[in-house]
Amino acid sequence: MILLTTALYCEAKPFIKALGLKKDLTMRSHELFRSEDCALIVSGIGKTNAAIATTLLLHLYSDHEHGVVGNIGIAGAASHEKGELRLIHKVREAATGTNFYPEQLLRTETAESSLETFDMPVTDPALLDQKESLVDMEASGFVQAASRFVDNSRFFLFKCVSDNLECGVLSAQIIESLIEPHTDTILRYARSLHALHLDSQIEILTGQEKKLLDKVSKHLSLTKNEEHLLEQAAVGHKIRTGDITRGLYPALKVELESVEHAKQIFHETRSSLSTP
Amino acid sequence: MKHDHHSQHRKFSHVYVEEDALGYPDTDRILEKFKKATVIPIQNYKEILNRSKQNWRVQKESQKLILAKRHDEFLYPGSDIAPNFSHPNFYYNALSLNCVYNCHYCYLQGMYPSAHTVVFVNHQDYLNATDARLRELGSMYLCLSYDTDLLAFEGIIPRASEWIEFCSTRPELIIEIRTKSVNIHSFCDKEPLPNVVFAWTLSPQNYIDSYEQLTPPLKKRLAAMKELAERGWKVRACIDPVLAVRDWREEYTGLTQSLFTELTPEMINDISIGTFRMPERYFSKTLKIRKDSELFHLPFHKEHGRISYPEKRDSEMKESVKEAVLEQHYPEEKVFVL
Numbered sequence: 001m002i003l004l005t006t007a008l009y010c011e012a013k014p015f016i017k018a019l020g021l022k023k024d025l026t027m028r029s030h031e032l033f034r035s036e037d038c039a040l041i042v043s044g045i046g047k048t049n050a051a052i053a054t055t056l057l058l059h060l061y062s063d064h065e066h067g068v069v070g071n072i073g074i075a076g077a078a079s080h081e082k083g084e085l086r087l088i089h090k091v092r093e094a095a096t097g098t099n100f101y102p103e104q105l106l107r108t109e110t111a112e113s114s115l116e117t118f119d120m121p122v123t124d125p126a127l128l129d130q131k132e133s134l135v136d137m138e139a140s141g142f143v144q145a146a147s148r149f150v151d152n153s154r155f156f157l158f159k160c161v162s163d164n165l166e167c168g169v170l171s172a173q174i175i176e177s178l179i180e181p182h183t184d185t186i187l188r189y190a191r192s193l194h195a196l197h198l199d200s201q202i203e204i205l206t207g208q209e210k211k212l213l214d215k216v217s218k219h220l221s222l223t224k225n226e227e228h229l230l231e232q233a234a235v236g237h238k239i240r241t242g243d244i245t246r247g248l249y250p251a252l253k254v255e256l257e258s259v260e261h262a263k264q265i266f267h268e269t270r271s272s273l274s275t276p
Numbered sequence: 277m278k279h280d281h282h283s284q285h286r287k288f289s290h291v292y293v294e295e296d297a298l299g300y301p302d303t304d305r306i307l308e309k310f311k312k313a314t315v316i317p318i319q320n321y322k323e324i325l326n327r328s329k330q331n332w333r334v335q336k337e338s339q340k341l342i343l344a345k346r347h348d349e350f351l352y353p354g355s356d357i358a359p360n361f362s363h364p365n366f367y368y369n370a371l372s373l374n375c376v377y378n379c380h381y382c383y384l385q386g387m388y389p390s391a392h393t394v395v396f397v398n399h400q401d402y403l404n405a406t407d408a409r410l411r412e413l414g415s416m417y418l419c420l421s422y423d424t425d426l427l428a429f430e431g432i433i434p435r436a437s438e439w440i441e442f443c444s445t446r447p448e449l450i451i452e453i454r455t456k457s458v459n460i461h462s463f464c465d466k467e468p469l470p471n472v473v474f475a476w477t478l479s480p481q482n483y484i485d486s487y488e489q490l491t492p493p494l495k496k497r498l499a500a501m502k503e504l505a506e507r508g509w510k511v512r513a514c515i516d517p518v519l520a521v522r523d524w525r526e527e528y529t530g531l532t533q534s535l536f537t538e539l540t541p542e543m544i545n546d547i548s549i550g551t552f553r554m555p556e557r558y559f560s561k562t563l564k565i566r567k568d569s570e571l572f573h574l575p576f577h578k579e580h581g582r583i584s585y586p587e588k589r590d591s592e593m594k595e596s597v598k599e600a601v602l603e604q605h606y607p608e609e610k611v612f613v614l
Binding site (some may be wrong): 099101103153189192200 | 290328337567
């Protein structure tokens with residue numbers, strides 16, 4: 001699952017189009033767009049809005065263990081060309097001086113940069129901690145929310161330079177035209193990061209083996225803790241022997257006479273699976 | 277489509293540099309070696325190393341370097357899990373944190389929340405602290421940088437060479453450089469010192485293949501040991517950790533045979549034997565990272581906050597490896613069983 005957040009609809013529009021996302025009309029608090037394997041939320045401006053929207057999105061997709069989440073938008077910069085895309089490797093929250101470091105795992109042609117999140121638009125470069133940093137109003141809120149839910153190798157930020165800290169408001173059309181040329185680059189990165197996390201997941205038991213474990217757990221009326229202990233024993237047995245079926249089937253065949261009997265079978269099964 | 281995906285960054289594609297580390301010659305030396313790396317300024321190395329929710333395995337595939345200044349704890353008293361080889365003043369230090377190798381059984385996975393490597397650049401402070409303690413104690417046995425493989429890092433920053441130089445004028449200081457690396461060329465032409473011990477961790481090749489990713493093969497480790505021993509350096513063989521996996525008895529017997537085929541007993545200063553053990557607090561964290569490794573799904577015994585094999589198995593393994601060593605006519609008084 002690829003999850004995206006933007007502050008404005010015009011920043012989101014190129015992705016909605018490229019990914020064929022459909023608006024979720026049941027969502028009242030935010031504009032949320034979905035497809036089978038992607039979702040995008042429009043947060044509104046500011047770090048608090050970014051944190052709320054990121055939290056909502058990650059909560060909605062909390063069962064997607066290996067998903068990745070990105071924050072995309074425009075940013076000001078004192079020393080970069082307008083239209084440049086940057087992958088962010090450091091986010092500094094100006095109000096608190098706190099730094100955040102998204103993990104950099106993938107090679108990309110896109111240049112990297114640090115970014116500083118302010119509560120208000122910035123026009124004075126002297127306010128920046130590092131003069132080459134980009135400036136936005138959302139990133140630190142996004143990072144703080146994202147890092148509550150997912151590990152820091154699963155979120156990323158791309159920012160497109162929209163102004164050189166001049167005072168003024170950009171039209172939605174201009175913002176969209178700044179983001180649009182970078183849509184493919186950003187999506188390719190997101191897909192690569194997602195693929196990397198899918199590849200790195202460790203699945204020891206097959207779906208069938210998990211079903212068998214579940215069946216045994218139900219048959220023996222195991223508590224959650226007992227289920228966990230049995231699964232641990234099964235995982236160890238699978239790694240050592242490559243098979244858990246022979247160790248589990250006998251438990252299913254037992255006609256249980258009492259709760260105590262079920263506990264006894266649980267202990268015997270667990271013990272037999274734990275023996276190397 | 278797989279071919280359309282970005283590849284992962286190479287090792288040390290990014291170097292995080294602590295503000296306090298700037299201006300140290302070692303910082304400049306290391307950055308010079310990684311000219312293409314992206315340099316990211318940080319306030320404190322713990323901002324990177326101690327972040328919450330880090331993915332250790334993914335990080336290990338794309339390890340980053342952190343340059344930092346150590347402010348205190350330049351020496352630690354030796355742990356009772358580590359061997360002191362009968363020296364009363366046993367200390368170790370941490371010149372770097374984390375390792376370039378990827379051994380399943382390594383306690384570092386449980387010790388630090390990150391796989392990234394820290395190098396402390398204020399090396400002179402370590403030397404000064406060691407001198408001060410030496411003056412207090414009169415002598416010291418110091419294991420260099422337990423929390424990394426220093427020799428594997430020698431090409432990046434030659435710490436082992438620097439410590440050997442330091443030892444050359446301090447005969448009361450004995451240092452141990454423990455390694456799996458074969459990066460010995462910088463010592464070959466140096467005058468050997470009696471107070472420097474190169475200690476190689478040795479494992480059967482089948483276990484190296486399965487559980488010690490990125491490390492040099494056994495043959496090369498033995499060749500490196502032999503080369504330094506022949507040049508007069510003290511070398512130690514550490515058969516540690518002995519692992520209770522398939523065919524362990526035959527595998528470790530084979531290992532001792534390989535050791536004594538390559539080196540004569542006279543060439544080996546001493547041999548240490550230890551079975552797998554780990555502090556409990558590190559074990560549970562390591563298990564989460566290595567849940568697919570056979571090493572963590574064996575019968576274990578927990579006592580005094582330490583995880584090891586059940587007592588009977590543990591003794592049997594130590595005895596078996598010791599016997600295999602003694603069968604090669606190696607003097608028993610030079611075998612240390614931990």
